[in-house]
Amino acid sequence: xxxxxxxxFFLTYSSNSTAHMAHYNKFNKIEMEILxxxxxxxxxxxxxxxxxxxxxxTNQLKFSVKLFGATIFEVESFGEEKYIKDKLISFxxxxxxxxxxxxxxxxxxxxxxxxDIKGSxxxxxxxxxxxxxxxxxxxxxxxNSQISPISGSIKEQVVxxxxxxxxxxxxxxxxxxxxxxxSKDMTLPKDKRLNFDIWFDKKNALILKVAYSRMGNWExxxxxxx
Numbered sequence: 001x002x003x004x005x006x007x008x009f010f011l012t013y014s015s016n017s018t019a020h021m022a023h024y025n026k027f028n029k030i031e032m033e034i035l036x037x038x039x040x041x042x043x044x045x046x047x048x049x050x051x052x053x054x055x056x057x058t059n060q061l062k063f064s065v066k067l068f069g070a071t072i073f074e075v076e077s078f079g080e081e082k083y084i085k086d087k088l089i090s091f092x093x094x095x096x097x098x099x100x101x102x103x104x105x106x107x108x109x110x111x112x113x114x115x116d117i118k119g120s121x122x123x124x125x126x127x128x129x130x131x132x133x134x135x136x137x138x139x140x141x142x143x144n145s146q147i148s149p150i151s152g153s154i155k156e157q158v159v160x161x162x163x164x165x166x167x168x169x170x171x172x173x174x175x176x177x178x179x180x181x182x183s184k185d186m187t188l189p190k191d192k193r194l195n196f197d198i199w200f201d202k203k204n205a206l207i208l209k210v211a212y213s214r215m216g217n218w219e220x221x222x223x224x225x226x
Contacts, residue, residue, distance in 0.1 A: 020086045020137075020139060021055050021083055021085060021086050023138070023205035024048060024055070024057075024136070024137075024205070025050060027046075027048050027225060027226070028047070028048055028226050029045065029046065029047050029048070029224075029225065029226050030045070030046040030136055030206070030222060030224075030225045031043065031045050031222070031223050031224040031225065032044040032045070032046075032135065032220045032221060032222050032223065033220070033221050033223050034061075034063045034218070034219070034220055035218065035219045035220075035221065036063075036065060036216045036217070036218050037216045037217055038217075041063045041064060041065060042061070042062050042063025042064065042075075043060075043061070043062060043063070044059070044060070044061045044135065044220055045059070045060045045061075046058070046059055046134070046136040047060075053084055053085045054082070054083070054084055055082070055083045056080060056081070056082050056083075057080070057081040057082075057083070057134075057136060058078070058079065058080050058081075059077070059078065059079040059080070059081075059093070059134055059136070059149070060077075060078055061075065061076070061077040061078075061079075062075070062076045062077070063075055065215070065216075073098060073215070074096075074097075074098060075095065075096070075097045075098075076095070076096045077093060077094070077095035077096070077097075077149075077150060078093065078094055078095075079091065079092065079093035079094075079104070079132075079134070079149050080092050080093070081132055081134070087108065088106075088108065088115075088128075088132070089107075089108050090106060090107050090108065091104060091106040091132050091147075091149070092104065092105055092106070093149055093150065095150045095151075097150070101120070102119075102120040102121070102150050102151050103119060103120050103151075103152075104117065104118075104119040104120070104147070104148070104149060104150070104151065104152040105117070105118040105119065105152075106118075106119075106126075106132075106147065106152070108128075109125070112125065113128060114126060114127060114128060115127075115128065115130065115147075117147065117152045118152070119148070119151050119152020119153065120150075120151045120152065121148065121151035121152055121153040122148075122151065122152045122153045122154060123152070126147060126154055127145075129143065129144060129145065130143065130145050130146060130147050130154060131143040131146050131147070132146070132147055132149050133146035133147060133148055133149050133155070134149050135207050135210055135220055136207070137207075138200060138205055138206070138207060140181070140198075140207075141159050141179055141181070141198065141200060141207075142159075143157065143159075144156060144157065144184075145157060146194075155183060155194055156183065156184035156185065157181055157182065157183060157184060157194050158181070158182050158183070158184050159179055159180070159181050160179065160180040160181075160182070161177065161178075161179055162178040162179060162180055162197075163177075163178055164176070164177055164178070165177075165178050165199070167199055167208070167209065169208060169209065169221055169222065169223075170221075170223055174199075174201050174208055175201075175202075175203070176199040176200055176201050176202075176208060176209075177199070177200045177202060178197065178198070178199055178200075179197070179198045179199075179200060180196070180197055180198075181194055181195075181196045181197075181198055182194055182195050182196075183195070190214070191214070195212055195213075196210055196211070196212045197210070197211045197212065198210050204225070206222065206225065207222075208221070208222045209221050209222070
């Protein structure tokens, strides 16, 4: 039954891929809080700017983890995705992670029908089937691989449908679909492995919550969208 429901999900959202960005025309901003072990430690904001068929999505992320008053882990990042209709044209990001600079410069190569990537962890080409690994887009639940928005590395993934659920966020109830997103190669080191639980609101075409465990229990939760 779960396989059937997962197939129907992909059929519904993949049959008209050119309408993907249209799902987000109503959004100006999505605000996510980042929590670690139940404590708010930062934010992940997405801003949408539309001009005819052109859409620009900017991403601001910042969080820090403290232990006994000392900062042991911190990340601050800014990214920008540009689309014409549903086609990703470019993605650029700069990230400061524990005083180390990371980056991604991605451009669509129309002649080769692929992406050209220059990143802090990977430089080369990538299939157009890849998606940027940001949480604003439900396309991440349809893809077989994603491009790291921080370093440009390409990660193969498997998405499994868990079931339909109801969750409460900031005093509101939502009917959602629960998915598990994992690395295709689960022999990778844990710090390199994808292992996320994702709750998707089909009505709003919006990922409402993401959870994972790594040096604590982390959650990204949509607090507000407009």
